[in-house]
Amino acid sequence: MRTTVMLSIAGMLMLPNAGDAQILKKLEKKVERKVNQRIERTTDKAIDKGLDKVEGSVKESAKSKKAEKTNSPISPTMGSTGNYASSKFDFVPGDKILFYDDFEQDAIGDFPVRWNTNGSGEIVTLKSQDGKWLKVPDNTISFPETNGKLPQNFTIEFDLLYPVSGQRPPVTFGFSEVSNPAKNTIQHKNIFYFLIPTSVKQFIGYSSSLYSGRENTMEWAVDKMKGKKIRASIAVNGNRIRLYMDEQKVFDLPKGFDNNAYRNNFHFRASPLIPKPTDAFYISNLRIAETGKDARSTLLKEGKYSTSGIYFATGSAQIKPESHGVIKEIADVLKENGDIKIEIIGHTDNVGTDPSNQKLSEQRAEAVKTYLSKNLKIVEDRISVSGKGASEPVADNSTTEGKSKNRRVVFVKK
Template sequence: MKYFLFTLLFAIAGGSIAEAQILERLGKKVKRKVEERIDRKTGEAVDKGLDKVEEAAEGNGKEAGEDKVNEGQPDGAGQANAGEDKEAAVNAAGEFAVYSKFDFLPGESLLFYDDFSADNTGDFPARWNTSGSGEVVSLGGQSGKWLKVPDNTTSFPETGKTLPENFTVEFDLFYPSGSTRPPVTFGFSESANPAKEGLKGGKLFYFRIDHFLDKVGYSTSLYSGRETNKEYFTNKAAGKPIRVSISVNKQRIRLYLDHEKLFDLPRAFEPATLRNNFHFRAGEIIPAPKESFYIANLRIAETGEDARSKLITEGRWTTTGIHFDVNSARVQPESYGVLKEIASVLQENADVRVQIIGHTDADGPEELNLKLSQERATSVKAVLASEFGILPERMETGGKGESDPVAPNDGPEGRAQNRRVEFIKQ
């Protein structure tokens, strides 16, 4: 790479190599960039052009199968093409554009996480409870494992504590196509054990996705159970995962489905309400057939201090809210809210430079984890530059792989805490 860049610089500056030879060597993808730099004929422009060439060359030079194996997936998951994932992150403008109004910020202090990777297919998950039945399954065409929530059944994670005043809930929702799907209900109640006590406390608050009317509504004890509906066209989302994000700030609650904010309710809870559980319930279908919906990757986390301010005051900010595809360096678009926050800090402090460090869990070979962590940091830098206009020269990247864990790697919750991105003020 160094020899190639030196040759290119010498050719542009001194003309010892014909322009046609340079363009042929770089190919169509870089040709336009080089021609623009030649036209300007300034050293600064050449330097910037070389930076672009180097990034493009590195992004396209990866070999298939060099990515991390089986992070967050059951045994037997295949390897991903790291080069393609990295290039996808650099060119993700179209994907991120639809998330431009997505202001959801996940909590950073993890209270509960489960991707069911520790549970056997066919079993009910060990850290959950239910009023009826359910089982961990694999879904054709979908990665990871899913919890099946059967008809007329309540299922809930055993968090072992009352939820705090300020927290977030995230999970993936999947329901099949067809006209007999049960309504999807998820929400909060005062009951510490809904399987034994039922959903006492008027259910406090719940969202309901009604598949027959293609509506999303809510009901809350504060509003005497009144339900308000807003169209979401859920039939268009049937048969593919939906990312559900919920933000709770004291009495206020917000609901997002994928990138769209459907509800922002300032008085959803009564003051001093105890939210002792978060649960899922499949409404009863009469008559048969009785069907189910499925959930995966449940994450509940407390929010508190503005963590991003730590970058300026303490010189370091770490987040688990930037998500990547499994075994991949591709940044998932739902990370937009977190990326927007860090970008705003950098925009408001133009003299600040940062080092972006990627971290992984300990699944898979150590050398591949190190490589993946470096590629993920590079992808974050690329998105901050392309989507938010942060100058690339203000950001350095690196990766520590699995070498610096903050939690044990013996369960999904610990592994989720270890998969993180760190920003260090330079």
């Protein structure tokens, strides 16, 4: 545009007496300056108008979203933020529990009985969080004693938290060899790991060997997660491994688990990349489970599907977001088979009184029904609910694993 305008104006001001080339040259320069100034003023005005329009649209959009959030209904089954898990969250926990520990049976200040370490660590409570947590200090490997190899298909879930203040070591968790799986002896070489360097860079990554120089990373807003409980979920299906942080799928590696040695051990490590860290990271509610029959085939062929993979807040019927994948599987069965009706039966462990557990089991069954109807569009008339409290345990309530198995939801085809 500038070139075209300059040529047009210069042609209009061409002098009849061309002998004074110097004057013409000065005039051309003056014209060029004036034109440039006018173009810049015009352009600035156009940009300002455009920016005003965009800014107005952004403000209106923000107001609209705020109003939408304010006016959106919050049911008892929703999380504290009023949000359900993303429909893209396809993680489904394994149904056969191999290891579970929430550290409730361990004393504060002790290292957990069912774990091993090459250094130190202790059970603590945190002001901002419920329950007990294992503190994993700098340059320490800690891992659960699973007493055998992990199966071909399994899932691992745990809560992860690192503090707001203090110099924190990078968080490492993943899979490594042990020199004697039967005795759970520790071998320091990591074969596979995920890394969240909380004080180094804002990324999360993985590698086939520690410090190999072949790490693969992606940006991860580490600082925004400080002081917040993160639910990490890992699914292994043969050679495929997927990692989810909260409801976000971070990695999906079709051949990432191609070495059988990875199945020897799952560990946590506070990597010694930061000199003299003043704090640690914390983990809780570790659940390792084998993936067996899927909900679809079990419910259709056997008429009954039981799962401990639907999670509720402690002593509550509030469904946690990580339960979405399991409930969605049930919804898919109902959508594909329009003539099927189901009964949802809630079960609890034996913590609390019989009347309170009976009421809680009924409320949890009702919460699952509400989730299916309101969020996954299943007609309520196809679903009935009941509760059994703690009256029909499937495992020993004196153990942590037993309690986790007894906290279950059963779907029965009608």
